[in-house]
Amino acid sequence: MASGGPEIExxxxxxxxxxxxxxxxxxxxxxxxxxxxxxLMLPLSAALDRAVAAVRSCEICGNVDTISPCSIxxxxxxxxxxxxxxxxxxxxxxxxxxxxxxxxxxxxLGGVLSPLDGIGPDDLNLDALLSRAGDYTELVLAMNAxxxxxxxAHYITDHLSGRGIKVTRLAHGVPVGGELDYLDEGTLSxxxxxxxxx
Amino acid sequence: MASGGPEIExxxxxxxxxxxxxxxxxxxxxxxxxxxxxxLMLPLSAALDRAVAAVRSCEICGNVDTISPCSIxxxxxxxxxxxxxxxxxxxxxxxxxxxxxxxxxxxxLGGVLSPLDGIGPDDLNLDALLSRAGDYTELVLAMNAxxxxxxxAHYITDHLSGRGIKVTRLAHGVPVGGELDYLDEGTLSxxxxxxxxx
Ligand SMILES: [Zn+2]
Ligand SMILES: [Zn+2]
Numbered sequence: 001m002a003s004g005g006p007e008i009e010x011x012x013x014x015x016x017x018x019x020x021x022x023x024x025x026x027x028x029x030x031x032x033x034x035x036x037x038x039x040l041m042l043p044l045s046a047a048l049d050r051a052v053a054a055v056r057s058c059e060i061c062g063n064v065d066t067i068s069p070c071s072i073x074x075x076x077x078x079x080x081x082x083x084x085x086x087x088x089x090x091x092x093x094x095x096x097x098x099x100x101x102x103x104x105x106x107x108x109l110g111g112v113l114s115p116l117d118g119i120g121p122d123d124l125n126l127d128a129l130l131s132r133a134g135d136y137t138e139l140v141l142a143m144n145a146x147x148x149x150x151x152x153a154h155y156i157t158d159h160l161s162g163r164g165i166k167v168t169r170l171a172h173g174v175p176v177g178g179e180l181d182y183l184d185e186g187t188l189s190x191x192x193x194x195x196x197x198x
Numbered sequence: 199m200a201s202g203g204p205e206i207e208x209x210x211x212x213x214x215x216x217x218x219x220x221x222x223x224x225x226x227x228x229x230x231x232x233x234x235x236x237x238l239m240l241p242l243s244a245a246l247d248r249a250v251a252a253v254r255s256c257e258i259c260g261n262v263d264t265i266s267p268c269s270i271x272x273x274x275x276x277x278x279x280x281x282x283x284x285x286x287x288x289x290x291x292x293x294x295x296x297x298x299x300x301x302x303x304x305x306x307l308g309g310v311l312s313p314l315d316g317i318g319p320d321d322l323n324l325d326a327l328l329s330r331a332g333d334y335t336e337l338v339l340a341m342n343a344x345x346x347x348x349x350x351a352h353y354i355t356d357h358l359s360g361r362g363i364k365v366t367r368l369a370h371g372v373p374v375g376g377e378l379d380y381l382d383e384g385t386l387s388x389x390x391x392x393x394x395x396x
Binding site for chain 1: 202203204205206208209212213215216217218219223225226227228229230231232235238239240241242243245246247248249250252253262263264265269287288289292379
């Protein structure tokens, strides 16, 4: 046996699977929690229970929220701009929201096309995008500046051609090969303002 | 609003208080959890609930376990060596156990004497140590090699003098200023084997 009882050991093993954590940092985290049982461990336990019960995927856009349609899809002011921003991941949506890009709506693909990894159009939230795109005047493709991200952008552009929807991409403020979620909010904000038509 | 509903926001804020985490990494962790709801988020939530309910401090040694007396204090083989290792923190006890130091018992002080921080003898688990020390033939002082750790070691040595208990410290394999919990297990193991009498 290493540390504490089986309940503690299991908690360490699960925390070790969080991003940035391993067995050693997970042990430190568990000790940190145990020492702050009332101030941190109990509230975290309760918050996790509540989040597990509440979290759902938005049936319209794929955003993560505690209601579906999510608060963004449910807000009529969000539709007035006519702008729909397409992102790979919920983390990218959150990053754009933190950058304060304005009254827009989003569509979360849940990944990018990647034939080498066996990820094709049917594995992404693409059909729903092509269905709802007609409700918007402009589609901003905000995929990461990777090969797969750009392949996915091409796929979407091809399938929307001739439907009279303006398709733009984020300005080249996004570093090549960079990931949206790591960018500072000023860069993201500028990249959106200087977006260019494809 | 930034990300998700209030339940998600609160979970992010609590995870941001884990060691090594901040607001950004906590957001990543929450997304990581939400994407792995069945494989990770639900098990973690359940494990945390179980650990909160089960964790207690050993009434004898101050170790963290799910029973009290802890499994080490309750194991009669642990008493046969007559060796009691005094540590600052539960993390140090865990580190020594991982190093496989053998059939020993421990005493967790819960800190070190630090007059500058207002931490005196009454703030530590010291009275209990002086009471139980007589049941052992050797006390190994395994405090960190810091000024406060060594001050605490002197305090204990002074209060045990004349009672016929052999008091040793870890060999100088422990780097000066270093913390036990960061040492590799071989060094820890060697430092214990080459322990010297004070
Ligand atoms: Zn939505
Ligand atoms: Zn104990």
